[in-house]
Amino acid sequence: MTESWVNSAERLGSDLHLDLARPGSRRAVLTGALREAVRDGRLAPGTRLPSYRSLAADLGLARNTVADAYAELVAEGWLIARQGSGTRVAPRTEPVPPPQVPKAAAPRPAPPAHDLQQGQPDASSFPRSAWLAAARRAFAAAPNEAFGPGDPRGRPELRRALTEYLARARGVRTSPDRIVVCSGFAHALRLIFGGRVLHGPLAVESYGLAFHRAILAAASVRTVPLALDADGARTAELAGLTGVRAALLTPAHQFPTGGPLHPERRVTALDWARTRGGVILEDDYDGEFRYDREPVGAVQGLDPDRVVYIGSVSKSLSPALRLGWMVLPEHLVPAVLDAKGRREAWAGVTDQLTLADFIASGHYDRHVRRMRQRYRARRDRLVAALTARAPHITPTGIAAGLHAVLRLPPGTERSTVEAAAERSIALDGLADFRHPDATMPVQDGLVVGYAAPPNHGYAQAVEALCRILPPAPGEH
Template sequence: MATDRTNSLLAGELLIELRRDAGVPLHRQIESSIRDGIRSGRLRLGTSLPPTRTVAADLNVSRGVVVEAYQQLVAEGYLTSRTGGYTQVAAGPETAPAPAAPKPAAALKIDFGYGRADVSHFPRTAWLRSIRTVLTEAPNERFGYLSGHGVPELREALADYLNRVRGTAADPGNVVICNGYAQGISLVLQVLAKSGARRIVVEDPSSDDDCRPLAAAAGIDVVGVAVDRDGIRVDELDRVEADAVILTPSHQWPTGAVLSAEARAGVLRWARRCGALVIEDDYDAEHRYDRAPIGAIQGLAPDQVVYAGTASKTLAPGLRLGWLLVPGHLVEDVVAAKVTADRGSPVIDQLAFADFLARGEFDRHLRRMRPAYRRRRDALLGALEKYTPEVEPAGIAAGLHLVAWLPPELDEAALVEAAARRGVGVYGVSPYRLGSTGPGGLIFGYATLSERAITEGIVVLAEAIGDLRR
């Protein structure tokens, strides 16, 4: 017991004093007291805080007041909490720290890496409930070899969800389950190559992680069409003959542009004229902060559009759960490619996700995460405005990243290198350009960073900018 006593606190030891006549909400007073205790070193790294019920009883407030204070401090990075476990101090100096091993010069203290969800908030309890339901209730035949479509329970649940939330025109019979976007685009490119396709269009700039190597392996040429503040340039697209175009219309990667209604209609006109396929990568549209999510193009023309979505940005990339909505005339070809690839995705994961969707847990998880991601985005925007007013943020209404355009006198590559030397990882737009020109810019991912780390990183970036200008 003595050892436990040194690492955990009684409620009274938090030293929280509430002033009920101060005009400050009680949960804010609790937050401030704990935050000050952590900053001063009185509440040391790793210390377990008392349960919320105990603190509430000691302070004579409702438990909800304490829960709200704890949750805010978790979001800020001062505390860490796991369902069924202790809430612990996650910031501040360690007691008698051991000498740290020397770090390589390139080690990053703060990394604005993009394309990451905050997997520390994965809904383990709800997911476990779905796994248990599957193992106790799934019919025996589900554990045998299945068709490449995926289990019917998940296809039905996804069609319902996507039609309701993303405005698609999905039929369960046209849903194909795959192992993330990487496999999904691979299956589609294989089908296109088999049908004689020789050229596809991608946005410029755009990610090259999945599409370009796969297209090259299939013997398909890739042509870039420039993106402006409204998405892909339809006037330039009209001058290209191709068999398909890959778009991120609801939140263009990396610029964050939203394809306008006129441009969407223009893309579909181009596709009809060329007999081309539109491949819609809807990678993070559920995370929208300033207005309702923009509906999917697939809902406008389900016979022309392949819609690709995944759980990577909403739950966790390690699940390797993805899905395609495929035009009817291509479904069996895509299913055949899936069967050839791996005989189908793991059945327990599919059934668990189907139950997770049907019980509304996916919606609840997104509702919990949006405010946290928005606070981090707002912290990033506030820090950029305060410390680096010369940059121009864009693509801020949705997603888990934003772009900050640089003034002409700042060299993108030099700034990325200067920030890295100071232990801050930021990433340039230029490596993702195929041939278009445009201003230098930095890509900031914010999903996995605390608000404090975000601010500290931008302060260091501002110092790097100052050094480059001297």
């Protein structure tokens, strides 16, 4: 007798895999397989089993064989049979022991008591009701072909909605046929450089995500750091870089140090790209969350043919959605689609349709405005606490975004990060973001995210942070 699958509509439950490839009579093998399924928890208490006739037909057994197996398990207390409700797994007085974890598997670390890591939005604020309503409207209006093989460009509904929104909110100049949907900024990097749409070396800012540098290194792209100051990347340095024809910048809010790229430096970068026949990759990091300044438009709007604009909903809505977009110069669209492949394998159509409706209905604008107010209040609370408790610590980069950089006394960053870890506070040191080849002076600091903690835990997180900050020089 071979392994068989139980799949009966009368079960009113999930498929059950029974291993019947054992020696013995058919009744004994079936009884043992069912008993084992109950014992190890695969058949939970209350689960309704198939009727004698249904299970017998599925397994190729006589009906009496199944009836006798059920009767035996009822007598032993494994099953219960009641008139009109069929045969079900009996309740257990003792919980089913959890499956044994292999000894080689490392336990997952406990979550931090206070999560102040950068780049994370407030997960509890995801607009569930509005998103669900958008999904219902989008699914009702979607054509049948939307649920067939995907288009590597992304759904036209979303590309149209993004065209209107990005023009209105970010000053981006494009059309739907120049937008390619992806799963986020990292995916865009993999497509552009892993797919050999662009080639290295690539100019980058001296501070940025090591994760992004690792993606580029995996694509054999050498990165060359540009120095930073209060006005952003020193784009005049581009002219002196031999062989470099592409630069990655965060103009709206430099990550992680903060601050927008100065207008003159934007023009310098674009002039360099035109002269060199190069491309600017614009990471619109935190472009929607500004607090104390006028909105800073996208560099892409100044020259759509020399800028690849990349955005996502990872900060504005949720990183779990895995939705982003590239606004491309027209001449790069075919190469990006070739790199992506003919079938959409990264961003689900259902989420694309929902996001399109969410944007077009105005819910996205309302959500961003609401979160902008909430994050500003959190930022103000952090700044007020620092002013009162640690006035020698200067927060910078706080005019926009979801994090602040706390400038520390020289030589104190490492010990402060270690003190945070000892007290279960998750945050990053500024050194973690420094390019290994950067030549600009080293500055000690903490990168503190203020968006992730839940509302009820934010005050405690700020208090815990203040307790581990180093004293002012000369104090003890």
